[in-house]
Amino acid sequence: MENTVVFDEPLTAEGCSGHLSSVEDAIFVIGGKWKLKIIIVLQENGNIRFNELQRNISGISARVLSNELKDLELNGFVKRVVHAEQTPVIVEYISTDYSKTLKPVIMALSDWGRKHKNNIREDVF
Structure with a gap:
């Protein structure tokens, strides 16, 4: 394969475990079908x-979107920004x-x- 991963230091079992743990954490937070979208x-x-x-x-239900927004x-x-001074109340979502x-x-x-x-x-495969 032309693309190989090069680490700054030799990868030990402890280092590998740390990388796996970090990737698991990232996937837990942004994984799934909808969060990145x-x-x-x-x-x-x-x-x-x-x-x-x-x-x-397209394809996301209101219930799923609501739950995903809460997680995010x-x-x-x-x-989540609520404009309570307006009638009806307006709720907007903003990327941080x-x-x-x-x-x-x-x-x-x-x-x-x-x-x-x-x-x-x-x-290719």
Whole structure:
């Protein structure tokens, strides 16, 4: 294979375990079918209301979106802003600065996904 992972130091069992643990933590927080899609839509659109967010993510139910937004808010990726001074009350969701730290990860996943799809098409395997 042309792409190999090069570590700064020789990988020990302890180091490997640490990397696996870190990846597990990351996947736990942003894994699943919807979380990265929600983060991407929020980053592209700025302030967005619930129904508009749901329209931008095809196939997600209101219940699932609500639960995912709560999880993302608990982990600091989304901020929920309530405009109570307006009637009816308006609720918007905003991507936090912390969620923007995922941009390199999202871009790397996007690049990898594109290459993988091309490999499948070209029957590299």
